Amino acid sequence: MTISFAVYDGLAKGITAEKLSEIHKLSFQGSVEQVWTPAEISSLLLNPDTQVMTIWQEAQAIGFLMWRQAREEAEILTLCILPAWRTQGMGSQILQEFYLLAAKNKIAEIFLEVRENNAPAIRLYEKNAFKAMGQRKNYYSDKDALIMKYIMK
Ligand SMILES: CC(C)(COP(=O)(O)OP(=O)(O)OC[C@H]1O[C@@H](n2cnc3c(N)ncnc32)[C@H](O)[C@@H]1OP(=O)(O)O)[C@@H](O)C(=O)NCCC(=O)NCCS
Numbered sequence: 001m002t003i004s005f006a007v008y009d010g011l012a013k014g015i016t017a018e019k020l021s022e023i024h025k026l027s028f029q030g031s032v033e034q035v036w037t038p039a040e041i042s043s044l045l046l047n048p049d050t051q052v053m054t055i056w057q058e059a060q061a062i063g064f065l066m067w068r069q070a071r072e073e074a075e076i077l078t079l080c081i082l083p084a085w086r087t088q089g090m091g092s093q094i095l096q097e098f099y100l101l102a103a104k105n106k107i108a109e110i111f112l113e114v115r116e117n118n119a120p121a122i123r124l125y126e127k128n129a130f131k132a133m134g135q136r137k138n139y140y141s142d143k144d145a146l147i148m149k150y151i152m153k
Helices: 017-027 038-046 090-104 119-127
Strands: 003-008 050-057 060-070 073-081 109-115 131-136 145-151
Touching (some): 003 090, 017 038, 017 073, 038 050, 050 090, 090 109, 090 119, 119 145
Parallel strands (some): 073 109
Antiparallel strands (some): 003 050, 109 145
16 A cells, blocks of 8 residues: 655645545535535635645545644644545544644644544544643534644654
């Protein structure tokens, strides 16, 4: 199994907003999370501070991580892995690859918001050294958000 990564600022060869939207939809199926349409994804990526890293298994994109950088801080906007590829370390691999890129981009801190009952995601972030920093009440329609932060080593 060959795993590879690619980073796009804007949409480039190899990936489309339609494909990212499809992965997002399949990944969040069954959750109350709103699916990002291709138009929403294109619009997010029009911002030069927003980038996306995809994870590939051979020629198949199996997940992605999207973030926004503001000076030395990055916010993870979403991270998703297709259901068929879960619990095989793919989430950790893309996060670790992102840490390498973050170091190159002089990012000092990474933060994110996660639904407080999203156990797989919270486990993944904790395993990769994110710490819970607090809560944001009623952030999601049905739940509070947990704010988590990773300080670059
Ligand atoms: C969260 C998500 C990205 C995890 O991806 P993944 O590839 O399965 O993650 P990994 O295989 O690297 O797992 C990392 C850790 O999380 C744990 N984990 C993963 N899925 C889990 C689950 N369903 N229940 C409990 N723990 C889980 C793993 O066991 C692993 O810890 P371990 O090595 O100690 O066992 C994936 O479940 C997903 O795409 N979910 C839907 C989208 C989502 O909620 N994204 C987060 C938005 S903030």
